[in-house]
Amino acid sequence: MNTRVVVIGAGASGLFAAGFLAQRGASVLVLEKTQRTAGKVRISGKGRCNLTNAVSVRDFPQNYKTNGRFLYSALHRFSNKDCIRFFENRGLRLKIERGQRVFPCSNDANQIADALENFARENGARILFGEKVFKIQIGAKNRIEGVFSFNGAGSNFFPAESVIVATGGMSYPGTGSSGDGYKLARDLGHKIIEPRPALVPLRTEEKWVRELAGLSLKNVELKLTDHRNQNMVLFGELMFTHFGLTGPIVLTASEQVGLWLRETKMPVSAAIDLKPALNEQQLDQRVLRDLQKYSRKHFLNSLGDLLPRKLIPVIISLSTIPGDKPCHQITKKERSLLVRLLKRLPLTIIDTLPLASAIVTAGGVELSEIDPRRMESKLKRGLFFVGEVLDIHGVTGGFNLQAAFSTGYCAAHSVELETEG
Ligand SMILES: Cc1cc2nc3c(=O)[nH]c(=O)nc-3n(C[C@H](O)[C@H](O)[C@H](O)COP(=O)(O)OP(=O)(O)OC[C@H]3O[C@@H](n4cnc5c(N)ncnc54)[C@H](O)[C@@H]3O)c2cc1C
Structure with a gap:
């Protein structure tokens, strides 16, 4: 008889493992x-x-915050290059974009999801929908016996010699990943590092952000400072939303900002440098040139060469310089106020959005209890954890899906099969 394996969750890591x-x-x-x-x-x-990132395999682990070392072995067994080859061999055309991010040429995530499902099915894995696993049954000699699930009509028992928990984290619970894996793991004696949001948008006190909702700024510098004067500086792209800020550099900073907010119970100051390539003096000269160019026009009409249209009314209002003031009447003091604003557009971060709105969950199954070469529990033989349910999360750029694929692959090749003796 073939070894029976139940995979809990048909997400990225589960389908891959299956x-x-x-x-x-x-x-x-x-x-x-x-x-x-x-x-x-x-x-x-x-x-x-x-789906992944094309940086060198050597540079991969550093993109996983504190737990990159755990992934070292899995990332070598199934690397980003393997991942690219896997999807290309299945007939998908891929492209590499800014930041070495790998996407399907079709720009259609369904193509990747369907490829994963087809891969599992074509190899003979069966998928049952509407089955919510609520218990992993352990029998005599501490061996896995199977899982219990609930499907609306009642509960079912599915026997198995091995179980792979691939239930994901608990962000975007509408997708099905709502933290069930943590309970399954805890019930079997595993420690769970408290789940918290990572890669999550930030909420600001200032309401003027609403007027900028949807505006994306590339090549800006964001400085974040907590109440104890700890700070970090990020360079890249951010976006305004109706509640605050999002976009790559904001998401990258968000876990640390969340930590500062929780530790200090005080807001975090943000300052956006809209023109990081110019120092204050150079920017002053640039503004002066524009004011001279448009000397007969109102101040309101002089900023179009420097700023996106949507940003102009907000900057005018924050500068306190009347928008209808003729450019030639603007004083040196007013100009220096404007330059300071462009170099340090101030915002006050009061919160992160909740875990449900995060791209990934930080925290999860404690890694010291998992064998990093096998993804097998050190507490129960035949029990495996893969993907986001583990206490692993990467930065933006395809690192989280690659972690799901690499850990899924590792577990799939570590389950002991009876035919192998
Ligand atoms: C909006 C958004 C955008 C993202 N974009 C990217 C990106 O571009 N690149 C990237 O690398 N990462 C991205 N991520 C993160 C990435 O999608 C996840 O890290 C990855 O999908 C995790 O894979 P997983 O297999 O661990 O879990 P999931 O893909 O979440 O799958 C878990 C599955 O388990 C099922 N399940 C849960 N509990 C049970 C249960 N009790 N019984 C049965 N089934 C259960 C769920 O229904 C789900 O199908 C994004 C995340 C979000 C929310």
């Missing part, structure tokens, strides 16, 4: 609580799915 395990000859059953596969993959990368 496909490779079935390829090895296991009898694989994937239990998925929603009615479709890979709900989160389908909305990833704004619907385009940034």
Whole structure:
């Protein structure tokens, strides 16, 4: 009889593990609580799915905050290059964008999700939908016996010699990942590092951000300072929303900002340098040139060469220089106020958005209890954890999906199959 393996969750890591395990000859059953596969993959990368990153394999682990070392082995067993090859061999055309981000040429995340589902099915894995696993059954000699699930009509028992928990984190719970894996792990004696939002937008006190909602600024510098004067500076792209800030550099900073907010219980100051390539003197000269160019016009009409149109009314209002003041009447003092504002547009960060709105969950199954070469529990043989349910999270750029693929691959090749003796 083939070894029976239940994979809990048909997301990125679960489908990947299921496909490779079935390829090895296991009898694989994937239990998925929603009615479709890979709900989160389908909305990833704004619907385009940034599936991995093309940086060198050597530089990969440093993109996983504190826990990159745990992933070292998995990332070498199944690297970003392997990932690219995997999807290309399945007929998908991929492209590399800014920041070495890898996307499907079709810009359609469904293509990646469907490829994962087809890979699992073609190798013989079965997928059952609407089955929410609530218990992993352990029998005599501390061996896995199977899982219990609930499907609306009642509960079912599915026997298995091994179980792979691929339930994801607890952000965007509408996709199905709502933290069930933490309970399953805790019930079997695993420690859970408290889940918290990572890669999450930030809420500001200032309401003027609303007027800028949707405006994206590239090549700006964002300085964040907490109440104890600890600070960080990031360079790149950010976006205004109706509640505050988001975009790559904001998401990257968000976990640290969340920590500062919790530790100090005080807001975090933000300052956006809209023109980081120019120092104050150079920017002053630039503003002066524009004011001279438009000397007969109102101040309101002089900033179009320097700033995006949407930003102009906000800057005018914050500068306190009347918008209808003729440019030739603007004083040196007013000009220096304006320059300071452009170099340090001030905002007050009062909160992160909740975990449900985060791109990934920080925290999860404590890694010291997992074998990093196998993804197997050190507490229960035959029990594996893969993907975001683990206490692993990467920065933006395709690192989280690569972690799901690499850990899924590792587990799939570590489950002991009976035929192997
Ligand atoms: C908006 C958004 C955009 C993102 N964009 C990117 C991106 O571009 N690049 C990137 O690398 N990462 C991105 N991520 C993160 C990435 O999608 C996740 O890290 C990744 O999908 C995690 O894979 P996983 O297999 O661990 O979990 P998931 O993909 O979340 O899958 C978990 C599955 O388990 C199922 N499940 C949960 N509990 C149970 C249960 N009790 N019984 C049965 N089934 C269960 C769920 O329904 C779900 O199908 C994004 C995330 C979000 C929210």
